[in-house]
Amino acid sequence: MKLGFLVDLNLCMGCKGCEVACKVENEVPLSSWRLRVKYIDIGTFPDAKREFTPLRCNHCENAPCERICPVSALHYLENGIVNVDSSRCIGCAGCMMACPYGAIYMDPETNTADKCTYCAHRIESGMMPACVVICPVQANIFGDLDDDTSHISQYIMAHQGAVQVRKPEKHTNPKHFYVGGGTQTLDPLAQQRIEGYSLFNNITHLDHIGDPNHGVIDRFLAPFESHEKLDNKSFVDFDNHESEGGH
Amino acid sequence: MVESTVHATHAVVTLDVALPGIIWGWMITLNMWAKSIGTGVILVGAFLLYRHKKDEMPNLRWTMPLISFIFLNIFLLFTLTDLHQPYRMVNIFLHPHWTSAITVGAWMASLFTALVTVLMVIGYFDAHPNVRKNCALANAARANSSLYEKLFPFVVFLAIPVTLYTAIIMAESSARELWQAPAEVMQMMWAALLAGSAALILVSGKWSAEARKDLALVLAIATFFSFLMYMGEYFFSFKSSEAEATLAYVHAGGAYNTEFWFGMVLGFIVPFFIAVGNMKSDNKTLLRFAAILALVGLYMAKDVWLKIPQMLPLS
Structure with a gap:
């Protein structure tokens, strides 16, 4: 079995449903993504159009991230998925330097590398990845590339x-x-990132890699820090009435 | 008109997530720079011991491993502190993945540091017979003095792969096309010879003029070829669109352009001429000045080369 993905860019309408479903399913922290949909405007007015490109890990057969990982935290599953064992990851960021697709991020909560796993946990249970299920136009096609009768194999044919x-x-x-892509949608060097052209979001670059609150010294101290035990009361019993004006 | 600012055939990203900035920053620059000194002093020291009698360089036997030990530990410290999970460094030894140059390098560098430590201990207590006369370690070191000469060839041999493995890490970092050049391997070696000769120049005050002349020769050759390597990359940048886009950060002005040319002039050109001049007439102060400039310039050149490929969006 060799699992693969195909996105028909002719069908994608940029609803970002897959992006949100991925975030929820995998509890991806803020400032990080496993799957994102990029909007690209092509041409000049009035002959302009907007293209949408979902981007996620490519689960390469010859994965540079797997090769460079010094502790095999990135490893292949039998079905071809490049999986991550975050409990083994040392956070060297070698995989981030090796992945030509920029698909790996440093999780700010665990300070370990993470990425799309094609929802390996769902596949193990016989379910489809969350992004496939949510897509309203079935632009995300997922299946076994070794099986000639699978939807993805037939779509490719x-x-x-x-x-x-x-x-x-x-x-x-x-x-x-x-399917339906071109240089302008798939090659990041064929795209310009112009200040002021971005919709909704003016942050173009993160100013941190991993946990923004953890400096170098904190990384060493983190295992010895005590965490207050949280229960339901912790979330409702605020101690900030004075600073909030006594409401 | 808009067509003059946005090329009609190009695409403009109008909505995207925030991209990561520089992932491997100054700590990795410092890591590579310190390793160049740590292995370079062994390589250049071996060359001096081959060419000259030990009497001409009375403190070399213990200062060489001492300098190497200090800078290898700086290298190891910053390797560790750059990790987001520093305590899991042990996984490299417990769960090694041998296709990774990081793993192979970590094992080799650890072994190399251990051997250099042995040389340092033996060399120091041999050179200082009155220090810690009752210390068991000191006495054991003095009793096994001959071990130094037995270990040294192996240490010199190991210094070569320890110098070069970083270039393999760069090669494995396949997202950064600028580093995918065979010149990277030679650049690492020249950097080690440059840093090694520069570091030894700083402690060569009581050495013979002939030994210092050889150090100046190594520094001159290393600065010359390092400069040529960088110039080759600078002018032959149009081998791929990614390499070209990366080198635009150096070609097109800005902070990295300034840092790059400071590195070239201070680190390579000026020390080269001083070193060549020093081969004619021995001037310790000027040669030390050249050594310091070379070390500073090397850091700047490495810093630029490490950071600019990380500026490009990958997807």
Whole structure:
């Protein structure tokens, strides 16, 4: 079995449902993403159009992240998924330097590397990844590439000549395909990031990698810090009435 | 008109998440710089011991491993502190993944540091017979003095892969195309010879003029070829769109352009001419000045090369 993904960019309407479903399913912290949908405007008015590109881990057959990981925290599952064992990760960020697709992030809560796992926990239970289930137009197609009768295999066969992968020159042999893409949508160097053009979000770069509140010394002290035990009362019994004006 | 500011064939990102900035920052620069000194002093020291009698360099036997020990520990310290889970460093030894140059490098560097420590202890107590006369460790070191000469060839041999493995890590960091150059391996070696000769120049005050002349020769050759390597990368940058886009941060002005040229001029060009001049007439002060400039310039050049590939969006 070799699991793979295909996104038909002709169908994607940029609703970001997959992005939200992924966040919820995998409890992805703020400032991090496993799957994101990028909006790209192409052309000039009045001949302009907006394209949407969902981006996630490519689960490469020849994964640079797996090769560089010094402790095998990134490893292959039998079904071809490149999985992460965050309990083993040392947080060296080598995988972030190796992944040509920028798909790996340093989780700010665990200070370990993390990424899309094709919802390996759901697949183990016979379910589809959360992003596939939520997609209203079935633009996300997921399945076994080794099975000629699977939906993804048949989709690839039906769209021969139009199926692309990102950065094929890297020889990573990605198992994530696109239909309906082009250089402008799939090549980040063919896109400009112009100050002031971004919708809703003016933050273009994170100013931290991993936990923003954990400096170098804190990383050493973290295991010895005591955490107050939380219960339901902790969340309702605030001790800030004075500063809030006594309400 | 908009078509003059936004090229009609190009695309503009209008909504995206915040991208990570520089992931491997100054700590990794310092890590590489310190390792260059740590291995370089052993390589250059071996060259001096091959060329000259020990009497010409009376303190080399213990200062060489001492300098190496100090800078290898700086290198190891910053390797550790750059980890987001520093206590899990032990996993490299408990769960090693041998395809990773980080793993192979960590094992080799640890072994190298252990051997250098042995050389340092033996070398120091041999050179200072009146220090800690009743200390068991000191006496054991003096009793096993010959071990130094037996271990030294192996340490010199090990210094080569310990110098070069960082280039393999860079090669494995396949998202950063600038580092995917064969020149990276040679650059690491020249950096080690540059840093090693510069560090030894700083402690060569009581050495013979001939030994210092050899140090100046190594410094001159290392600065010359380091400069050539960087210039080769600078001018032959158009091998791929990613490398070209990366080097635009150096070509097109700005902070990295300034840091790069400071590194080239202070670190390579000025020390080269001083070192060449010193081969004619021995001037300890000027040679030390060249050594300090070379070390500062090397740091700047490495810093630029480490950071600019991380500025590009990958997806």
